Structure formats: structure tokens, C-alpha cells
Amino acid sequence: MTAISTSGLTKRFHGGQLAVDQIDLAVPHGSVYGFLGPNGSGKTTTIRMLLGLAFPTSGNATLLGVPMPAGANRVLPRVGSLVEGPAFYPFLTGAANLARYDAADRTADPATARARIDEALDRVGLLAAARKRYRHYSLGMKQRLAIAASLLRPRELIILDEPTNGLDPQGTREVRALVRQIAADGTTVFVSSHLLAEVEQICTHVGVMRTGRLVFQGSLSELRRTGAARVTVQTADAEAAAKVLAGLGLADAQASPAEASPGAQPHATALLGDALPEQVCAELVHAGIGVRGYAITSPSLEDLFVGLTGEGFDVSG
């Protein structure tokens, strides 16, 4: 069974803008699923639909096997969430804010509220600041309080929308450690981010969004396999080297001679494909190319991610 699954989930705003376009999510039970994509690619809108805050234009979604939004009252007590940043009453203390959300939960036991609130605060390291007003919290504390709110009860699924947004590296590490702990308890974690690097270390699976479409979904190793290895030859005779590579049947052979890129080492590259690296090297030497350096490189996850989501300012929607 999947913790989250959607089919053809679509959201068109009143203005006609397509925010989420027919996405089919499949988040395995017990996974840490990184939901990636640039700002504005439809991640938050998707999460709002998953939680029943927004209604899909078409398609459907289930959480823990229960259809949303129809089953919201049944399933949401088993789901913790942080949506688009923390939100609390600034004039209440951290503990009072949690007590308020707990009181709104018809299935929460009031007798254990105090203990559960303290435990959740303790887990995110805010017990000492429990009686401090929310308005005096730092950004990192606010974020952790929001995570505490999602931990008020044992959950089967936790949905965290950009939990590291706006945090300094230290805060980011803290949140990452928290997510690891939560996942270690067997809770499925669905965490969105616009930065792959922030979740790469904790995720088992990723889904990548681009302008409302899910352009990749699978495990991290599956994502890695989509990257093609390249051979790079450092040589003074880049043009000739590129010709040799092309002659060997390697695709996308390119030469960067010294005059083309001043300051950089002159080199030639091509996609490795099915060729054997040692054979390619031997052929280069055989052809009389003065090989100064030779490397096989696979694109980093970050490169793959940028390749999927597009770079720079083509972010729309």
C-alpha cells in the first residue's frame, strides 16, 4: 500500500492558470520522499490538495488509503503536517499554541494533552522556550514549533512543506536530523524542497515537479541511473581528440581548444555510452593524441535535478 497516491491530480486556478497538471504520485510506505521542484512549480498546491485545504479540479488523491478530501476527518488525525511555513498566534506561548491545535482535534485525548505537548516540544528542543511567546521565537524556533505541532500525536505520515525554508545551515541540519529521527520510527515522511541538496542525504525516493508536472519519480538510485557518463580528455590538441572520439562512435563529441576557453584547460568531451573507458583511452593514445588528463564523470544529482527542472528564470506558474 502507498502512503500517498494520486492519479491525474489537477488544479486549475480561477484565473485559468494550471498549477498542478495531472500528477500521479506514489509515495511508498516507510519512505522518505523528497518532493522537489523550483518555487512555483506546484508543490505547495499539491500538498494543499493532499490535506484537503484546496479542492482538485480533477483527478483524485488518497492518504493512507483514504480518499481525500472526503475522508479528511478520518485520516488527517494520523497525518502530521507543516504547510507553507509555520503559523501560530504571536501573542500566545509556544505551548499554548500547541494546546490550541490539540484542542481542535476531536480525537485527541485531553487527559494526555499536557504530556504530549511537552514531549513534542522536547523532541524539537523547545521545552525550555515552551512558556515564551511565539512572537519572540527565532525563525528556526518557529519552524521547529511547527514540526512539534505535527508530532503532537503518533503519526503514520508526516507532510513537511519546505521545512528548511529560510533557515541557516545550523537550523537546516537540525531539521534534517529531526526528519531522520521521525523516519527512523517508521513514519512515512513526505518532504518538499526547492533544493535537492537539502534533502538528498535523507531521502529514499524523490519526485520532481516542473511547472505543475511530475517530471520524475523514483528512488534516488533510479534518478542517478538517468544520468549519462561523459568522457573528458585534457589535451593540447582538443579538435583532433574530439574527432577520434566521434570516430569511435561516441555521441555529442565536443572540442574546447585553448583559444575557445582562455584560462581553462583545453579539452574534448563526449558521451561515453556503451564504450569501455580503457579502450577509448587506448585509441586516443594510438591516434597520437597527447593525453594530459582523462576522466569519466557522471552528472551529480544536482545536475540531473537542474536538467529536470530547468535552470534560471523559466520558472512559471
Place this chain on the structure above:
Amino acid sequence: MSAARFFGSELRLVLLRRRNLLLLAVTALFPLVIGIALRLSAPKPEGGNGAGVAFFNQLAGNGVFLTFIALSTLLILVLPVVVSVVAGDSIAGEAGYGTLRYLLAVPAGRTRLLAVKYGVIVTFGLCATFIVSAMALAVGAVLFPVGPVTLLSGTTVSLGTGLLRLLFVTLYVAAAMAALGAIGLAISTLTEHAIGAIAAATILVVVSEVLDNVPQLGVIHPYLLTHWWLSFDSLLRVPVDTSALLHGLLSFAAYALIFGSFAWARFTSSDVTS
């Protein structure tokens, strides 16, 4: 039981919020100010004509009437503003803070949240109204003689009966405020800006009062929001003019039902984007 816990939690938040406490405190001051002002200008019980202020003649003879003076004076704007603040803030304020999405993700349940919010608004209106009555009664008792109550129809009833009538008058005014609260709640579901919802509800009250004072518009008067608000004076006559009271209560119920349904339809079907 869970609804009682949620209601208690929300009510505490509203009642203990500094802004709302301040509003209630200011509201409580009005009867004192009115009482002192009237005491200073009051004619002797045996003579003079106090035209201009309703119940004025009666006040000189009985401090209980300060409650009716205070209620009818504050009903013009002060009580509606106090109720509009809490009603207009109810949903829009949560949306503005962003807490609405978390309440719904808890899940509080949309219908349940709306019902709890309305319950809090009605209770707050009840508190405000009773504070006016209680404060006016206390001030009236200190500054004016208190005894058997001579009603507007000239009949004299015992102080106990008079106070019972006062209780009904206060409840009637609270019912009027509950109807206004439903309007404020409905407006509150339309925006993320609490102040806008508060202003809109208040303006509706003023518009209704202005229209109610244009005789040429007599045909629409019975349907106006504020038209029956002051009809509580029927309770101060023997026999009680039940027709005006029933019309009033019917009007309050109609307003509460219409705007409550609107709020529900809107709140349960729209995306929460805040």
C-alpha cells in the same frame, strides 16, 4: 465532549485576548459615564420634563432604568462594533495569521470550526450585553433611588419583576447581537483581512440605521437588520407587546439563518489559500 473542549479553548482565547478585554472594559465604562452625566443633569423626581432621552423620566425615579438607557444608547454603535470585531476577526483573522490551514489540517473540520466560531461570537455578544446591563444596574443603584419599577405603561411592578424584565431585555439585545454576529461571520469567510470584515459589518449596521430613519423607505424598514433592535421597550409595558418582540426575534433568526448558511456554503466549498 470534544466539541466542548474546542469551544472552551476558542472562547478562552477570545475572552482573554487583550484587545477584546479592552473592548469589554471600554464598553463597561459607558454606563458609568452615562450614569454620572444623567445624575448631574437629572431633574428632581417630583418635577421637570426630561424629553430627549428615552426612559429619562423613569430614571430619575428608579436607577434600574439606567440599564435601558445604556442598552439603547450603546446599541446604536458601541455594542455592534464590539460584536463586529470578534465576528469579523473569527475566520479572516485565522486566515491572516495562517492558522486557518493548520486548524483545518488538524483536522478541526470545516463545519465544526465554523460552528465553534459562531458559538464564541454569540457568547462574546452575550457577555458584552450582560456587562452593559450589570454595570448600568450597579451604577444606577448607586446614583439613583431603587425600588418598585414603574413601567412605561404606568403600571408599577415589584423590583424583582422589574429585574426579571431587565433579564429578558438583555437576552433580547444579545439575540440581536447574535444575528449581527452571523453577518460578521459570513463576511469573515470572504477575506483574509480581519479589519476589512470588521469594518464591513460595522458599516452594514450604520447603513441599516440610516435607511431606517428615512420615512420614505418605510416599506423596507421591517426587513432592515437594525429595525427591531430597540423593540425591547415592549417588555417594559403591561401587557407586553409580543407582536413587536416576535417580529424582532423572527428577524434575528432569519438573519442568522441566511448569513449562517451563506458562511457555511462558502467556507465548506472554497480553497484555503492563506
